[in-house]
Amino acid sequence: MSYGDSSIPRRRFDSLVIGAGGGGLRAALQLAQAEANVAVVSKVFPTRSHTVAAQGGMNAALANVLPDNWHWHMYDTVKGSDYLGDQDAIEYMCRAASHLVVELDHIGVPFSRLDNGKIYQRPFGGQSQNFGGEQAARTCAAADRTGHAILHSLYQQNIRAKTHFFDEFFAIDLIKDEEGYVLGALVLEIETGEPILIEAKTTLLATGGVGQLFRTNTNARINTGDGLAMALRAGIPAQDMEFFQFHPTGIAGKGMLITEGARGEGGYLLNNDGERFMERYAPNAKDLASRDVVSRAIYLEVREGRGCGPQGGYVHLKLDHLGTEVIKKRLPGIRDTIMTFLGIDPVESLIPVYPTTHYTMGGIPTNRFGQVVVPLQQSAEEPIPGLYAVGECACVSVHGANRLGGNSLLDIVVFGRAAGNHIIDFLKENRHHRAMNQEGVALALERLARWEKRGDGESVDELRQALQSAMEEYCGVFRQEDVLQQGVDKVLEIERRLADVTLKDQSKLFNTARIEALELENLVDIGVATVVSALARKESRGAHSRTDYPERDDEHWMKHTLFYKEGRKLDYKPVRTKPISVDSFPPKKRVY
Amino acid sequence: MRFSIYRFNPEADNEPYMQEFDLPDVNSEMMLLDALLRLKAMDETLTFRHSCGEGVCGSDGMNINGRNGLSCITPVFGLKEPVEIRPMPGLPVIRDLVVDMSQFYHQYRSVKPYLVVHDPEPEVEYLQTPEQREQLDGLYECILCGCCSTSCPSFWWNPDYFRGPAALLQAWRFLADSRDQATAERLDSLDGPYRLFRCHTIMNCTDVCPKGLNPTKAIGNIKKLMLKQMT
Numbered sequence: 001m002s003y004g005d006s007s008i009p010r011r012r013f014d015s016l017v018i019g020a021g022g023g024g025l026r027a028a029l030q031l032a033q034a035e036a037n038v039a040v041v042s043k044v045f046p047t048r049s050h051t052v053a054a055q056g057g058m059n060a061a062l063a064n065v066l067p068d069n070w071h072w073h074m075y076d077t078v079k080g081s082d083y084l085g086d087q088d089a090i091e092y093m094c095r096a097a098s099h100l101v102v103e104l105d106h107i108g109v110p111f112s113r114l115d116n117g118k119i120y121q122r123p124f125g126g127q128s129q130n131f132g133g134e135q136a137a138r139t140c141a142a143a144d145r146t147g148h149a150i151l152h153s154l155y156q157q158n159i160r161a162k163t164h165f166f167d168e169f170f171a172i173d174l175i176k177d178e179e180g181y182v183l184g185a186l187v188l189e190i191e192t193g194e195p196i197l198i199e200a201k202t203t204l205l206a207t208g209g210v211g212q213l214f215r216t217n218t219n220a221r222i223n224t225g226d227g228l229a230m231a232l233r234a235g236i237p238a239q240d241m242e243f244f245q246f247h248p249t250g251i252a253g254k255g256m257l258i259t260e261g262a263r264g265e266g267g268y269l270l271n272n273d274g275e276r277f278m279e280r281y282a283p284n285a286k287d288l289a290s291r292d293v294v295s296r297a298i299y300l301e302v303r304e305g306r307g308c309g310p311q312g313g314y315v316h317l318k319l320d321h322l323g324t325e326v327i328k329k330r331l332p333g334i335r336d337t338i339m340t341f342l343g344i345d346p347v348e349s350l351i352p353v354y355p356t357t358h359y360t361m362g363g364i365p366t367n368r369f370g371q372v373v374v375p376l377q378q379s380a381e382e383p384i385p386g387l388y389a390v391g392e393c394a395c396v397s398v399h400g401a402n403r404l405g406g407n408s409l410l411d412i413v414v415f416g417r418a419a420g421n422h423i424i425d426f427l428k429e430n431r432h433h434r435a436m437n438q439e440g441v442a443l444a445l446e447r448l449a450r451w452e453k454r455g456d457g458e459s460v461d462e463l464r465q466a467l468q469s470a471m472e473e474y475c476g477v478f479r480q481e482d483v484l485q486q487g488v489d490k491v492l493e494i495e496r497r498l499a500d501v502t503l504k505d506q507s508k509l510f511n512t513a514r515i516e517a518l519e520l521e522n523l524v525d526i527g528v529a530t531v532v533s534a535l536a537r538k539e540s541r542g543a544h545s546r547t548d549y550p551e552r553d554d555e556h557w558m559k560h561t562l563f564y565k566e567g568r569k570l571d572y573k574p575v576r577t578k579p580i581s582v583d584s585f586p587p588k589k590r591v592y
Numbered sequence: 593m594r595f596s597i598y599r600f601n602p603e604a605d606n607e608p609y610m611q612e613f614d615l616p617d618v619n620s621e622m623m624l625l626d627a628l629l630r631l632k633a634m635d636e637t638l639t640f641r642h643s644c645g646e647g648v649c650g651s652d653g654m655n656i657n658g659r660n661g662l663s664c665i666t667p668v669f670g671l672k673e674p675v676e677i678r679p680m681p682g683l684p685v686i687r688d689l690v691v692d693m694s695q696f697y698h699q700y701r702s703v704k705p706y707l708v709v710h711d712p713e714p715e716v717e718y719l720q721t722p723e724q725r726e727q728l729d730g731l732y733e734c735i736l737c738g739c740c741s742t743s744c745p746s747f748w749w750n751p752d753y754f755r756g757p758a759a760l761l762q763a764w765r766f767l768a769d770s771r772d773q774a775t776a777e778r779l780d781s782l783d784g785p786y787r788l789f790r791c792h793t794i795m796n797c798t799d800v801c802p803k804g805l806n807p808t809k810a811i812g813n814i815k816k817l818m819l820k821q822m823t
C-alpha cells in the first residue's frame with residue numbers, strides 16, 4: 001500500500017461540509033436549497049451521527065406551556081455559561097430559536113403535542129422566567145428521542161434537496177494555501193481504503209464533540225474530535241478546551257445518559273439517607289439547577305459517604321412516582337435503555353446514576369456567522385477565508401463554561417443555518433476555485449502513510465485506554481495544580497508513545513483499525529490541549545472546578561483560552577460581552 | 593464463552609470461513625458488542641460497524657445465532673454456544689460483518705421519505721392533535737439498521753424491485769402524518785406487483801425489529817388505504 005504521488009482522484013464542489021450530524025445537515029440543506037453544489041462527507045451513514053442520541057429536547061421560548069420570551073432565555077444562557085459565553089452570539093441564537101423550531105416542525109420533525117395541537121415543551125435545568133424567577137418550560141421535545149427526530153428529518157430533507165453525500169468517508173486533514181485560504185480536504189474512502197481530494201471554495205467543519213477523551217462518557221465511539229484536531233494541525237487554536245460538561249445522570253459505571261428531561265418531568269435525586277439532597281445545594285432550582293452544580297453535588301454526596309450501593313459509589317434517580325403513563329409517553333427511550341442495561345424498570349425502581357463526561361464546550365473559535373476566526377495582525381478575531389465550523393466542534397461561544405441542556409440542538413441548527421447563509425454570500429464573491437497546494441496534499445498523505453509502519457508496538461486500543469483513564473484521573477470534575485501537572489506529564493508521555501504504535505491490520509478494505517488509529521491521533525492532540533488549558537486557568541468557572549482556586553475570578557479570568565498545537569502555546573482573548581441590540585448582562589454571583 | 597464468527601476479506605481470502613474464538617471472563621452485564629470489542633482487541637482485523645453502543649444509531653445489525661439483531665443491546669448471557677455471528681443476510685459482504693447497504697438505502701430514498709406540504713407555510717407550527725401525533729409512534733423511531741429487510745425473503749429475491757419492510761414502514765410514516773399532503777403520489781408510486789405487493793406477510797421483519805416496530809402492520813395499513821382510495 002502506498003500513497004506516494006499526488007495523482008489521487010479529485011472531486012470539486014462549491015462547498016464541502018465535513019460532518020452529517022444536525023449541524024452539518026442543517027448547513028447543507030441551506031446550501032442545497034440555494035442551489036450551491038454541496039458535498040457532505042461523513043465517516044458514518046448520516047443518521048448514525050451522534051445527534052441521533054440526543055434525548056430531552058431543544059430550547060426555544062415558544063411559550064406554549066408557560067410564559068416565556070427570548071430575552072429570558074438569553075439571560076439564562078449567559079448565567080448558565082458562568083459569564084464566559086459571548087453575548088452577541090447568545091442573543092442571536094435565542095432570538096432565532098422559535099423560528100427554527102417552527103421550521104423543524106414544517107420539515108417533518110414529529111414533536112410531541114399539547115392538547116391544543118401546539119408543540120410540547122418541558123422544563124429543563126437552568127431555565128427561568130423573568131430573569132431568574134420561576135422555573136420556565138422551554139424545551140421542545142419529541143418524547144425523549146428529539147435528536148433522532150431532528151437528525152432523520154434533516155437527512156430526509158437533504159435527500160429531497162439532492163445534496164451529494166460521501167457516506168463512510170473519513171476526513172484526514174484540511175488543505176490550505178500560502179495565503180491562508182482553505183482549499184478543501186483530503187478524505188479516505190473507508191470501504192476501499194483509497195484517499196481522494198475534495199476541492200471546495202468553502203469547507204465547513206461539523207464533526208461533533210470529543211467525549212471519547214474520557215473513560216466514562218455518554219458519547220458514541222465516533223466522537224473523537226477529528227475536525228478540531230484537523231484545525232489544530234492547520235495552525236488554528238482550540239478555544240476553551242478546559243471546559244468539558246459532566247452530565248449528572250449517566251447510568252452509574254456505564255455512562256449511558258438519562259436525560260435531564262427525566263428531572264424536568266418531575267424526577268429527583270436521592271442519597272443513601274433517602275434525602276433529596278439538591279435542596280441543600282440549590283434551594284430554588286433544586287434538581288433543575290445547572291448541570292455543573294448538580295454534578296458537583298453528586299460528587300460531594302458520594303465523597304462524604306452518602307452514596308448508594310454496595311460501595312456507596314452513586315446516587316439514585318427517582319422516577320417511580322411519575323406514573324407509568326408519563327414514563328411511557330414522555331420517556332420511552334430511557335425506559336428502554338434502563339431496562340436493557342440495568343434490567344430494571346424505572347416505573348418501579350430507583351436508578352443508580354453518576355456524573356459522566358457529556359459535552360465539549362470548547363472547540364474551534366468562530367463568530368456568529370460560523371466563520372473560523374483567529375487572532376491576526378488586525379484583531380483577535382479575523383476570519384480564515386473559506387473555513388467555517390458549527391456545532392459541538394465549534395466554540396462560538398454560546399455555552400461558555402457550562403452549557404444548558406437543550407441549547408446544543410438549538411446551537412447546531414441556528415449556526416448551521418447561519419453558516420450556510422454566510423457561505424452563500426462568500427460563494428457569490430469567490431467564484432473560482434483557487435490553485436491546489438500540492439505540498440499540503442503531500443503532507444496530509446504522509447499522515448496516512450505513517451500507519452503503514454509494521455512491527456511490534458503498542459496497540460491503538462491500549463493507548464486509547466491509557467489516555468482515557470489519564471484524562472479521567474487527572475482532569476476530571478474537581479481539579480488542582482499538582483494533579484493537573486501530573487496529567488500534563490502523563491498525556492505528553494502518551495503523545496510520545498503514539499509514535500511507536502503499529503497496526504496489525506494492513507488491509508485496505510474497510511480497515512476500521514486504521515480509522516481508530518487516525519482517531520487516536522486526534523484524541524491525543526485534544527487531550528494535550530485540554531490538560532494544558534486546564535492547568536493554566538487558575539479559577540473555578542462553570543464546569544472547570546479548581547479546588548485550589550474555588551472562586552470565579554472575573555478580573556483575571558473572564559477571557560477565552562486559545563491553545564496552539566505548535567509549541568503548546570497559550571493565548572487569551574476577551575469575552576464578547578456586548579450583545580447585538582440589548583443591554584449586556586454583567587457578571588453576577590451565580591446561585592440557583 | 594465460545595464464538596464462531598464469519599470472516600471474509602476479499603483482498604486476502606479466496607472464500608469466507610467461520611473462525612472460532614474463545615473469550616474468557618464473560619459476565620452477565622456484557623452485551624455482544626462488548627464481547628466483539630474484546631475479541632477485536634485480540635485480533636485487530638476482525639471488522640464490524642458500531643458507534644453509539646446503546647441501540648440508537650443502527651450501525652451494528654448482524655445475524656446472531658440465525659437471527660438479526662443489534663450487538664450492542666444483545667446480552668451475551670443466554671446465547672447458545674458457540675455464538676454464531678454472520679453478516680446480515682442478502683446483501684453483498686464488504687468484509688467480515690460489514691455489508692454493503694446501498695440497496696437498502698436506495699429503497700429507503702425511493703419512497704420519498706420526507707414531509708411534503710403544498711400549502712403556503714404559516715409562521716407558526718402546524719397544529720397536530722396528540723391523537724394525530726400518536727399515529728407516528730412506532731414509525732418514526734426506525735433507526736435504519738436493516739435487520740428487518742435483510743430477514744425478509746421477498747427482499748432477498750427482489751432487492752431491486754421490492755421496497756422492503758424498512759422503506760415501507762417509512763412510506764407509511766409519511767402517509768400517517770396529518771401534516772403531509774402527498775398521499776395520492778405516495779400511493780401511486782407504490783402501486784404495481786412489486787414495490788409493495790411482494791410482501792407476503794411472513795412477519796420475519798416484525799419478529800426481528802430491535803426497536804419493537806411493526807413493519808407488517810404498516811404494510812397492511814398502506815394496502816388498506818390503497819383499497820379505500822380505489823373505491
Ligand SMILES: Cc1cc2nc3c(=O)[nH]c(=O)nc-3n(C[C@H](O)[C@H](O)[C@H](O)COP(=O)(O)OP(=O)(O)OC[C@H]3O[C@@H](n4cnc5c(N)ncnc54)[C@H](O)[C@@H]3O)c2cc1C
Nearest residue numbers: 019020021023043051056057171207208391392406408409
Ligand atoms: C446522549 C446525548 C444526549 C444529548 N441530549 C441533548 C438534548 O436533549 N438537547 C440538546 O440540546 N443537546 C443534547 N446533546 C448534545 C447534542 O446532541 C450534540 O451536541 C449535538 O447533536 C452535536 O451535533 P453536531 O452536528 O455538532 O455533531 P454530531 O451529531 O456528533 O455529528 C458529527 C458528524 O461528523 C462526522 N465526522 C466526525 N469526524 C469525521 C471525520 N474525520 N471525517 C468525516 N466525518 C466525520 C460524523 O460522521 C458525524 O456525521 C446530547 C448529547 C448526547 C451525547
Ligand code: SF4
Nearest residue numbers: 744791792794795797
Ligand atoms: S411481512 Fe412482508 S416485509 Fe415483513 S418479512 Fe414478511 S414479506 Fe417481508
Ligand code: SF4
Nearest residue numbers: 734735737738740801
Ligand atoms: S424497522 Fe426496525 S429492523 Fe427495520 S430498519 Fe427500522 S429499526 Fe431496523
Ligand code: FES
Nearest residue numbers: 643644645650664
Ligand atoms: S452501536 Fe448504535 S445501534 Fe448498536
